[in-house]
Amino acid sequence: MDKKYIEGLGVSLPRLGYGCMRLPEKDDKIDFEAAKELIHYAYNNGLNYFDTAYNYHGGESETFLGKVLPEFARDTYFLTSKFPVWKVKEEGDAEKIFNEQLKKCNTEYFDFYLLHSLSKKSIETVEKFNLYDFIARKKEEGKIKNIGFSFHDTNEVLQKFAAAHKWDFAQLQINYWDWEENDAKSLYETLENLNIPCFVMEPVRGGFLASFAPDAMKHFKDYNPQASIASWALRWVASLPNVAITLSGMSNMEQLKDNLTTFSDIKPINPEEKKRIDAVIEELRKIKPVPCTSCHYCMDCQYGVDIPGVFEVYNDYKKTENKGLAAAAYFGMNEKKRADNCQKCGECMPKCPQHISIPDELEKIHKEMLEIKTI
Secondary structure (H helix, E strand, C coil): CCEEEECCCCEEEECEEEECCCCCEECCEECHHHHHHHHHHHHHCCCCEEECCCCHHHHHHHHHHHHHHHHCCHHHCEEEEEECHHHCCCCCHHHHHHHHHHHHHCCCCEEEEEEEEECHHHHHHHHHCCHHHHHHHHHHCCCEEEEEEEECCCHHHHHHHHHHCCCCEEEEECCCCHHHHCCHHHHHHHHHHCCCCEEEECCCCCCCCCCCCHHHHHHHHCCCCCCCHHHHHHHHHHCCCCEEEEEECCCCHHHHHHHHHHCCCCCCCCHHHHHHHHHHHHHHHHHCCCCCCCCCCCCCCCCCCCHHHHHHHHHHHHHHCCHHHHHHHHHCCCHHHCHHHCCCCCCCHHHCCCCCCHHHHHHHHHHHHHHHHCC
């Protein structure tokens, strides 16, 4: 596993970090033995950065890591978690939540700790309850080594907030699709200009950049048949000079091994490969899939619609063009979870980091699924 020395932090980090939001599941719970095998394999192959959060896997992710990671010496791995800003309703909540996280993770300190999923609205909560001062104090106490934040909003909001405090790092959604399509480039450049190391989430955009329809995939496969589609996205992100670490939520051993291979003796994207990526972007623009990353922030829907599940079926269909498989997957869902059960209440929309017009997309998807079902 390649490492990178981050001068501003004074540490060498593995180029790849393990995002623990999409661990393998069994009966709607983390499959403990399968997930443990992945963590052990990652650690034994040099991937020793583990990223979790208060709400991942319904709160189960922190507890899982708290059981598995203590099997390794504490100074041989990096543990990251995130503070759920939305949970703070009154003074004293921050201390309770933070202590709960320490207990669940079975640790005395976090190597990296973030204010989670900030936007203009949640920053108001940060300021109201002095949450920056809270995590800065925890750093002084030795319970946090590095403080940062993850972010989902405009560059204007980022510029103001990032410059208002002293940050060790910040975490952004960066990938070659969002670079121009959703102005991730400006966000990245803001951190670069402020000398804040950039930690990257969603480099493969929740799997969106991991497999394509044949017309898009050929640009990569004609150039390098052995390289996975996901490896192109990971290498593109890792080629950015201010990227300190790239997080990937690996759900199975195949993904883990492929990513480890990508980050072993990793090579920057060369000019010809950049042209290939640009060609894929043009192909994807023609497809126009729903830009959902399966973060589940829109859930739970009060009417039972499985919003990320519907979007996943639809995006897989658009990328693979397999009508039979898509219809079977969609109509095989519990009918209460399907798109036509949406009542257009709009409660999901403010929660979506990707700013998707969810009710409109659900209506469109159901109509298209009905059409391919009859073919």
